[in-house]
Amino acid sequence: MTSLEPPVQQPGHQAPGVTDDESSIELKDIAGLSQGQIVRKRFFRHRGALVAMFVLLFIIVLAFSSVGPQFGSFKPGGWWQFTWNIAVAVENGGRPTISLFPFTFGNHPFGQDEVGRDIFAVVMRGTQQSLMIMVIVGGIATIIGTVVGAVSGFYRGATDAVLMRFTDIIITIPVIVIGAVLGRRFGIAGAPVLALILGLVLWTGLARLVRGEFLSLREREFVDAARVAGARDARIIFRHILPNAIGVIIVNSTLLMAAAILIETGLSFLGYGVQAPDTSLGKIISENQAAFSTRPWLFWWPGLFIIAIALCINFIGDGLRDAFDPRQRRMPTDRALARAKRLGPDGGKPDAAPAAGGDLNRAAAVVSSRGAGMQGGGPGTRGYSADKPNADDRPPRGDS
Structure with a gap:
């Protein structure tokens, strides 16, 4: 019986390799999932972002539940026995009463200042103010930057020229200078007013990024199809183009929030941010800078919370970037690659060599x-x- 001839490679044929196995693993991983489910799955696979999210949530709950929020004269109070604006008798020479061996908190785990205020309560109040500023700045800057960038990138022409030149003017003015001048004038009104001022000047970078995304997306086929269908410009912008640019907006919003808390800290340290009788993390460091060599714990705790909040926001932003960016691919393990190669592209049978002509x-x-x-x-x-x-x-x- 005559044997069949060995298979002949056709032009353009390429033997399956590691890249094909990686692609098959990636496709099987997201098969049958919606876009939101894919983003959520990728985000929860980012361990750094997941840990940072839980740490930030813990800080928020701790800050607002311990001493309680305060809105004008309304102050519901919290579970901590001391408040941030009332001095008590100094214990243990003002040093922290927290101990590891044996583990105990004591009455003043973060210590006390020279007048007897509990530093734990003061730091929690400062964390509340800093978090409030961070959220307000992020929201205002995101809204303004998204609207300006979307309108500029979609309409182009004279509209783009006017909006981008106005953006360039805002960029050339240092944020610290604007914040110092306006913060000195309106900082006495409280943290929300200072956050509003910072939000009005921190939107420029996001506007340029959104403009670039819209310039690219407005030339896509789905936008032409929407125009042919008779959709208005507002519907095309907010229902068709904006959802495709949401990844860039969310990621840069988190970075704006991290920058906002650092800028507020610098302004409060220089005396141009939150004014007395209120406080913030930067103001706590500014008030106790003369005691750095004698009572360093007055710097440790507010500085630790500033670093923790900024790092958490940055890690969350990094996880959101990986989740929204389709070009980010997770490298499979050697075991997953070996299993994909053994099972073949169909997931259940070994790879078969193609015959002549298929x-x-x-x-x-x-x-x-x-x-x-x-x-x-x-x-x-x-x-x-x-x-x-x-x-x-x-x-x-x-x-x-």
């Missing part, structure tokens, strides 16, 4: 069906095949 498996099926027919196990019809092959599919005669 019909080797089909020809083998014809030979098998003929043998079964001659042995009485098949229909018995000469040349029978379930696939009904043509004459060209039959193997050559001359069986020995």
